[in-house]
Amino acid sequence: MNSYLRNLSTFLADYENKKTIQKDALKYYKAIVKENNEPRYMYVHTRERIYPAIATFKALMDNGYERKESAEIVNEYYRFRARKSAKALKKVVKLPLIKNKIITIMSKATSSLFNDKHGFDVKVVESNKKRFRFDIVACPYYQICERYDAKEIVAGFCEADEICYGDLMNNFSFKRSQTIGKGGDKCDFDFEVKD
Numbered sequence: 001m002n003s004y005l006r007n008l009s010t011f012l013a014d015y016e017n018k019k020t021i022q023k024d025a026l027k028y029y030k031a032i033v034k035e036n037n038e039p040r041y042m043y044v045h046t047r048e049r050i051y052p053a054i055a056t057f058k059a060l061m062d063n064g065y066e067r068k069e070s071a072e073i074v075n076e077y078y079r080f081r082a083r084k085s086a087k088a089l090k091k092v093v094k095l096p097l098i099k100n101k102i103i104t105i106m107s108k109a110t111s112s113l114f115n116d117k118h119g120f121d122v123k124v125v126e127s128n129k130k131r132f133r134f135d136i137v138a139c140p141y142y143q144i145c146e147r148y149d150a151k152e153i154v155a156g157f158c159e160a161d162e163i164c165y166g167d168l169m170n171n172f173s174f175k176r177s178q179t180i181g182k183g184g185d186k187c188d189f190d191f192e193v194k195d
Helices: 003-011 018-035 046-062 067-093 102-113 140-147 151-165
Strands: 121-127 131-138 172-175 187-193
Touching (some): 003 067, 018 046, 102 131, 102 187, 140 151, 151 172, 151 187
Antiparallel strands (some): 121 131, 131 187, 172 187
16 A cells, blocks of 8 residues: 555544545546556556545545645645655754755756656746746646646645755745646746855
């Protein structure tokens, strides 16, 4: 079972019908995995994030939750995960070797995980030692969720970025004006280190 679905039990601890939701989510997850035959390198996006979110969204609705409420539950789970990731990331970026190379690291991570091979269309706007700006103009998170009639849950993925990078370190800033998941034409990322 995928880590998302395992961790969901903790997050849904207060829900009366959590076991049924989990069982139904696992059923949906397995069906979605079976329908898709993406390369293994895509799993970090599909099987670890997108498919479990869609599966849980569908399972919540099957168990009597309204569409809007189901989306909010899934999105809150991703905000919850992002807050945990942000804490860990803040510790890492304080390390001297990392702190001085944060823009380079962001650039390399984007190039390796958010590229056309992974289903993204990324346009780099600016890239130097102090600033890294890029736009995602096609996003598999949005495309796959749209295909499964679950566009409402994409906002949670977008907000996870904002939580992770929004308050990373004192001389570092992350700005964005729009995301595809929240109705924009693109997801703009602007990372900058200030002197």
